[in-house]
Amino acid sequence: MSPSADHEGYRIGPVDASTTVVVVGAGPSGLMLACNLVRFGIAVVILDDRPDKTSTGKADGMQPKTIETFRQLGLADPLLKNGARVYDISFWESTANESLRRTGRKTHYPEHVGASDPYILLAHQGMVEEVMIDDMEARGVFVTRNSKFVSCSRVDGTTKLDIVYEDVTTNTPHNISADYLVGCDGARSKVRSFIPEAELEGELTNAAWGVLDGVIDTNFPDLWSKVALRSHSAGSILWIPREKGMTRLYVELSSTDGERVEKSKATTEYVMSRAREAMQPFSLEWKTVEWFGTYVVGQRVAKRFMDSEAKIFIAGDAGHCHSALAAQGANTSMHDSFNLAWKLNLLVRGLAKPSLLQTYEAERQKIAYDLINFDVEHCKAFAAGDAELAKNFDENIRFISGVGAEYAPGMLTYAPATTSRLQPGMFQLPAKVTRYIDANPVDIQLDVPLLGQFKIYVFVPDVCRSKTSLNYICQQMQSIFADVGVRAGQSYQKHSRGHSPSDEFVQAHRYTAVSNAFTFAMVTKSAQSDFEIADLPKILQVSRWTLYIDNIGGPSCTKKWFGDLSMERIGVVVVRPDGYVGAIDTWDAKQVGAIEQWLQGYFSFMV
Numbered sequence: 001m002s003p004s005a006d007h008e009g010y011r012i013g014p015v016d017a018s019t020t021v022v023v024v025g026a027g028p029s030g031l032m033l034a035c036n037l038v039r040f041g042i043a044v045v046i047l048d049d050r051p052d053k054t055s056t057g058k059a060d061g062m063q064p065k066t067i068e069t070f071r072q073l074g075l076a077d078p079l080l081k082n083g084a085r086v087y088d089i090s091f092w093e094s095t096a097n098e099s100l101r102r103t104g105r106k107t108h109y110p111e112h113v114g115a116s117d118p119y120i121l122l123a124h125q126g127m128v129e130e131v132m133i134d135d136m137e138a139r140g141v142f143v144t145r146n147s148k149f150v151s152c153s154r155v156d157g158t159t160k161l162d163i164v165y166e167d168v169t170t171n172t173p174h175n176i177s178a179d180y181l182v183g184c185d186g187a188r189s190k191v192r193s194f195i196p197e198a199e200l201e202g203e204l205t206n207a208a209w210g211v212l213d214g215v216i217d218t219n220f221p222d223l224w225s226k227v228a229l230r231s232h233s234a235g236s237i238l239w240i241p242r243e244k245g246m247t248r249l250y251v252e253l254s255s256t257d258g259e260r261v262e263k264s265k266a267t268t269e270y271v272m273s274r275a276r277e278a279m280q281p282f283s284l285e286w287k288t289v290e291w292f293g294t295y296v297v298g299q300r301v302a303k304r305f306m307d308s309e310a311k312i313f314i315a316g317d318a319g320h321c322h323s324a325l326a327a328q329g330a331n332t333s334m335h336d337s338f339n340l341a342w343k344l345n346l347l348v349r350g351l352a353k354p355s356l357l358q359t360y361e362a363e364r365q366k367i368a369y370d371l372i373n374f375d376v377e378h379c380k381a382f383a384a385g386d387a388e389l390a391k392n393f394d395e396n397i398r399f400i401s402g403v404g405a406e407y408a409p410g411m412l413t414y415a416p417a418t419t420s421r422l423q424p425g426m427f428q429l430p431a432k433v434t435r436y437i438d439a440n441p442v443d444i445q446l447d448v449p450l451l452g453q454f455k456i457y458v459f460v461p462d463v464c465r466s467k468t469s470l471n472y473i474c475q476q477m478q479s480i481f482a483d484v485g486v487r488a489g490q491s492y493q494k495h496s497r498g499h500s501p502s503d504e505f506v507q508a509h510r511y512t513a514v515s516n517a518f519t520f521a522m523v524t525k526s527a528q529s530d531f532e533i534a535d536l537p538k539i540l541q542v543s544r545w546t547l548y549i550d551n552i553g554g555p556s557c558t559k560k561w562f563g564d565l566s567m568e569r570i571g572v573v574v575v576r577p578d579g580y581v582g583a584i585d586t587w588d589a590k591q592v593g594a595i596e597q598w599l600q601g602y603f604s605f606m607v
Contacts, residue, residue, distance in 0.1 A: 017045060017176050017177070019043045019177075019178050020044065020178065020179050020348055021037055021044045021178060021182060022044070022046075022047065022161075022163050022176055022178045022180070022181050023037075023044060023045070023046040023182050024046075024047050024048075024149040024183050024185045024191050025046075025047075025185035025318075026050070026129070026145075027054070027125070027129065027186070027333075028125065028330040029184040029315045029317070029318075029333035029336060030046060030182075030185075030337070031129055031132040032132065032334040032337040033315065033337035034132075034141070034143075035073070035132040035135055035136050036337070036341035036450075037344065038141045038498040039135075039139070039450075039452075039497060039498050040342070040452045040497060040498070041345075041492065042344065042348050045144060045178070046136075047144050047148075047149055047165050048143055048144070049146065049147060049149075049168055050146075051146055053126050053129045053133060053143075054124070054125040054129055055126050056126065057124055057211070057213050057290065057291030057292075057293060058124065058125035058126075058291075058293075059128070059327075059329055060123060060125065060242065060248060060327070061121070061122055061327030062079065062083070062120065062121040062123065062331065063120060063402040064109060064115035064116070064118060064120075064401045064403060065115070065335075065401060065427065066331045066335070066402055067079075067117040067121050068115075068116055068117060068445070068446070068579075069334070069335070071446055072449070074506070075132065075135060078130075079121060079127060079131060080121065082123060082127065083123035083127070084121070084122040084241045084242055084243050085119045085121055085122070086108060086119055086120045086122060086225070086240065087107065087109075087119045088105060088106065088108055088225050089106050089228060090102055090105040090225050090226070090228075091103045091104045091105070091227075091228050091390060092227060092228070092229040092230070093229070093230045093386045094230070094231050094232050094233075094280075099280075099281055100229070100231065100281065100282065102222070103387075104386060106390065106393065109401055110397070113397055113398050113403055114398070114429055114430060115403055115430075116430040116445070116446075122240060122241060122242050122243060123243050124213070124243065124291070125330065127243070135500065138500040138501065138502065139499060140498070146167055147165045147166070147168070147174075148165060148168050149164075149165050149183075149190050149191060150165055150166050150173065150190075151194070152164070152191075152312065155177070159311075160177050160178065160179065161177070161311065162175055162176075162177060163175065163176045163177075163178055181312045182314070182315060182340065183313070183318045184314075184315050184333075184337065185318055186317045186318060187318070189317075189318035191314055191318065192302060192314050194307075194312055195304050195306065195307045195312050196304070196307060197303055197304055198302050198303055198304035198305070199302065199303060200300040200301065200302050200303075201302075202298065202300030202321075202372065203298065203299050203300070205297045205298065205299070205379075206254055206296075207254050207296070207297040207379060208252075208254055208266065208294065208295070208297070209250050209253055209295055209297070209324070209325075210251045210253050210271030210274070210293075211250055211291075211293045211294065211295070211324070212248065212249045212251070212268070212271060212275070212286070212291075213246055213247075213248050213289070213291040213292075214247070214286045214287070214289035214290055214291075215244075215246050215287040216247050216249075216285065216287065217284075217285045217287055218283055218284045218285070219282055219283050220279060220283075220284070222239075223241070223247065224241050226241070227239035227240075228382065228386070228389055230382075230383075230385055230386065230389075231277070231278035234274055234277040234278035235251070235253075235254065235278060236252040236278075237249055237251055237252065237275060237279070238250040238382075246290060250325065251274050251275045251278070253271070253274065253294070263294065268289060268292045271292070271294075295324065297322070297323040298321045299375055299376055300320070300321045300372070301320045301368045301369055301372055302314060302320065304361065305361040305364060305365050306357065306360060308354070308357055308358060315364070316332075316333030316334075316337070317329065317333060319336065319368055320332065320371060322371060322372055323375050325375075325378060326374070326400050328371055328374075328375070328400070331402055332368070335405065335578075336364045336367075338578050339360060339363060339364055342578055343357055343359070345577075346452070349488065349491040349492075349495075350491070351487060351488055351491070351517060351606055351607065352606050353605050353607055355605060356412075359410060359411050362408075363408075363410070363412075366408055367405050367407075370405070374396050374399055377392060378392055403427060406425045406426050406427075407424075407425035407580060408425060409424065412582050412605070413425040413580070413581075414602050420561060420571070420584050420585070421560065421561060421562065422560070422561040422573065422581055422584055423584070424581050424583055425580065425581065427579055427580055428579055429445070430443060430444075430445050431443070431444050431445070431555075431560050431561070432554070432557070433548040433549065433552060433557050434528075434550075434551055435545070435547070435548060435549075436528060436533070436544070436547035436548060436549055437533075437544050437547065439528070444523070444557055447546075448511055448519055448521070448546060449506050449508055450577065451511060451516070453512065453515070453516065453517055453577060454574060454575065454576060454577060454582070455521060455574075455575040456477065456518055456519070456520050456521065456572065456573070456574055457522070457575065458470070458473060458474075458520070458523070458570065458571070459522075459524075459558055459565060459570065459572070459573070459586075460522060460523070460524045460526075460570055461558065461566070461567045462524070462526055462567045463530060463535075463536075465567060465568070466568075466589070467535075469570055469587075469589050470536075472592050473570065473572070473592060474520075474538070474539045474540060476595060477539060477599065478539050480596065480599050480600060481515060481518050481603075484515070484517050484518075484603075484606050485517055485518065488516040488517035489515070510545040513542045514539055517606075520543045521546035522536070522543075522546070522548065523548045523557060523558065524547075524548070524549060524550060525549075525551070525558065527549070528549055561573065562584075562586065568589065569588050570588075570592065571585070571586040572584070572585060572587075572599075574599075574602060582602060
């Protein structure tokens with residue numbers, strides 16, 4: 001990485017540099033964090049001890065919510081083009097008395113899950129890394145390779161961290177001064193050791209698996225489906241179609257009495273022989289093998305995800321370890337970083353109180369424990385046979401998809417609403433609406449680009465009938481958010497968002513016309529012919545690209561989010577920069593005066 005121009009008052013460079021955030025680890029978690037920070041305009045140095053990105057294998061399954069996140073970032077297209085999609089899962093089992101047979105088949109993500117992309121997208125980890133690396137490089141930031149994190153310490157009399165890393169090609173130490181340090185450096189995280197009492201807690205089991213990616217030759221009929229297979233004599237196999245016509249096999253290596261196979265014996269040939277035995281009477285041979293690995297199942301969570309005083313954080317595998325059987329690792333890890341990035345942006349820009357960062361640990365550690373609890377039961381179900389595994393899938397399918405990874409009530413997830421289907425701590429539910437200004441049908445959860453801003457949706461079933469209430473609400477919003485909006489505008493004018501040529505197609509100014517901290521939107525069931533933009537309050541006239549008509553067939557957006565919202569009521573939804581619902585409620589004309597206090601209460605963490 002060559003030094004670049006001053007940014008936020010710091011020079012971004014590989015040696016003896018200053019920056020705002022140092023990210024250790026350029027895997028999916030570290031790149032998701034760095035990619036977002038660069039887009040927000042926050043100076044970042046990303047260190048990785050490898051000479052290049054992942055070339056094959058490792059994490060390979062993108063769940064529906066992660067696909068949606070990449071769509072929001074505008075980075076999904078190469079993955080959707082080149083990855084393999086899995087829509088179904090079949091279950092196979094053999095017993096002492098019956099040969100291998102299919103016992104069932106399911107749609108992987110049925111409609112009730114609420115996923116806009118109801119499939120798993122299979123692409124090896126390097127492909128995922130590449131799209132984020134390319135996006136950062138287009139914005140002038142590069143990964144600092146062959147750079148091993150060594151240590152960090154607080155600089156006396158300052159709030160700065162002195163971070164030491166080593167160039168592994170020359171064994172030369174270098175220093176970086178930074179405000180924040182984030183360890184995305186895996187289960188053996190060195191950064192984690194600098195957070196007091198952050199050790200991993202949990203179990204390291206005897207369950208071991210071999211993993212093979214390659215092109216296979218077989219007469220097995222479900223070659224292009226996801227398959228969960230259990231052999232009475234040779235253990236379990238998870239079979240997953242892959243990009244480039246490959247197949248990944250997870251092959252259980254534990255013996256029938258539960259003892260782990262010695263690592264020295266877990267060779268490619270041994271794993272192949274176990275797989276062939278389990279697949280009998282079907283044939284199974286490999287034409288090519290692109291990647292091979294083994295792992296032991298551990299289910300552990302770090303006691304701490306951060307040291308707020310020292311401004312050190314961990315994300316991804318540094319904070320949680322589990323099996324790979326449900327394709328959760330990279331997905332959860334990237335959403336750790338997605339959560340942290342926008343909060344750091346607000347802190348660095350002086351738009352939020354330091355207490356905001358406490359919510360990172362509270363929210364992501366909760367998801368990590370949910371994941372471990374699920375993974376323990378999932379592994380048990382895998383061992384117990386098809387009936388138990390199918391039941392486990394049915395009971396946990398929303399969580400597996402990522403759609404059901406939900407936060408508990410807290411500072412950023414206001415008191416649960418009693419008048420809506422959508423609740424604080426949930427993701428926006430996908431819904432189709434018509435954009436007023438150009439009559440384009442759009443996905444409401446994808447239409448507004450991610451610019452580090454909160455989105456405030458006002459649902460007005462009938463614009464004409466609710467004109468007085470709508471005017472009042474908009475006046476209150478303009479007053480409440482004016483000061484933060486001014487300071488956000490000054491901050492972004494001084495230190496702009498990271499720019500890429502592709503941003504010209506996004507036209508981000510359409511969504512920050514009122515404020516760089518908030519995007520305002522209106523959703524109505526009124527017909528396009530019932531009102532003109534000029535009839536609306538000023539704040540909505542300026543927000544003309546986020547006016548939506550809720551007129552597309554099927555369950556409407558209003559119905560999905562609020563249930564039965566009467567024509568006399570107005571609903572307001574606060575959506576956080578990461579797509580989670582922060583607050584939601586409804587009021588009638590006599591109650592709209594309470595909205596001011598409601599909004600001020602929610603945004604009390606901002607300064």
